[in-house]
């Protein structure tokens with residue numbers, strides 16, 4: 229048995245999303261249970277030695293989510309969400325990006341250690357409708373679950389709401405040596421946590437649901453499935469959770485207060501397994517847990533809840549006994565060294581609603597807000613200046629996996645000792661992280677409540693090679709994007725609507 233079992237959510241309870249005036253409570257849907265829609269693995273176009281080739285197509289379609297009318301949705305290589313992409317550490321990856329949507333999009337690799345601003349797929353890398361682009365990169369990171377989502381400014385939130393989010397597994401040699409479940413779809417499943425509001429005829433209406441502090445809906449949608457169940461056929465199941473919601477926090481726990489073990493966070497395994505009964509995720513965070521169903525028998529049902537709402541049911545079937553011990557030590561973290569005299573970077577996330585900003589400024593695509601030499605590790609002190617009770621802002625940086633060192637000078641939470649790319653910062657708190665960029669480029673950093681990032685709580689940093697001339701990066705600008713969107717949507721620029729644009733307009737600013 230574990231020495232210590234954690235039984236709380238770690239974050240500040242007064243800042244939980246359910247205290248917010250605009251909070252949309254989840255309601256258990258009155259629809260029949262459906263089998264969890266575990267996404268299929270995406271097949272490579274070809275593999276040649278160390279090179280693998282994939283095609284990712286962003287497309288529009290219709291998906292049967294609720295009984296009755298199908299819902300108009302967007303997805304990658306499918307009509308909703310994505311097929312699971314598999315990358316292996318050291319592999320050279322070639323990806324063809326196709327946009328079959330009616331408007332421009334970008335393909336952002338959240339959590340991948342790839343160069344910005346183009347390969348990374350942030351707002352500077354639009355792929356226009358009907359267009360095909362190619363990227364390639366070498367995978368250089370630890371085993372983890374990362375993800376792919378749209379990131380065009382300022383309609384990231386709306387496009388993710390339409391369904392543009394997919395799961396990306398990274399494998400490496402070390403993880404493969406550990407006694408952990410990894411039979412995809414059987415005892416190793418991605419669990420994408422989202423929520424939606426189904427309007428008339430089962431359609432989504434982002435504009436109608438718009439809230440500058442984040443859009444939410446009353447219906448939980450797990451891997452694109454409403455009222456989902458999963459058939460358990462093994463004693464242990466590895467669940468790879470992703471908070472893929474625009475705004476919602478998930479406070480996960482099982483029926484019978486079933487204990488589980490967290491083995492990984494956003495960007496790596498945890499150094500040591502963390503035994504727990506409760507797990508909170510803020511937007512874009514991931515957590516991998518192993519659940520042991522040995523105390524249950526065929527016919528039993530174990531329920532996963534967020535707060536007090538059931539979101540996923542595990543139907544237990546006969547399984548072979550497997551009591552081989554799971555590893556308690558999983559991973560050695562090698563923290564990069566900080567040279568004496570290296571300045572501490574200070575980043576302040578401030579405001580709520582339309583007034584959100586970083587360091588007092590709203591995002592501007594053509595402005596580089598900070599710079600840092602490639603290969604040099606620096607401390608970043610990331611502050612959430614919201615008054616208490618306030619809200620938790622999940623801070624995310626592109627193109628790197630960082631370490632969380634402290635929260636207001638105290639130890640980080642027990643389950644954030646591995647590499648991460650997103651960290652929830654409580655109101656009035658300063659989280660110190662250790663950041664190093666391995667590749668030169670321009671990288672965005674922002675709150676991952678997606679309406680906050682669209683609303684301007686975002687900035688960008690250039691990582692440069694100290695001994696080389698600086699490359700000139702081609703950065704996107706709002707006039708070009710607005711012009712393109714106006715043509716694609718067939719409406720004048722003055723009548724374009726996007727959530728993020730509302731935030732700028734209400735502050736009397738142009739994007």
Ligand SMILES: [Cu+2]
Nearest residue numbers: 621675677680
């Ligand atoms: Cu935020």
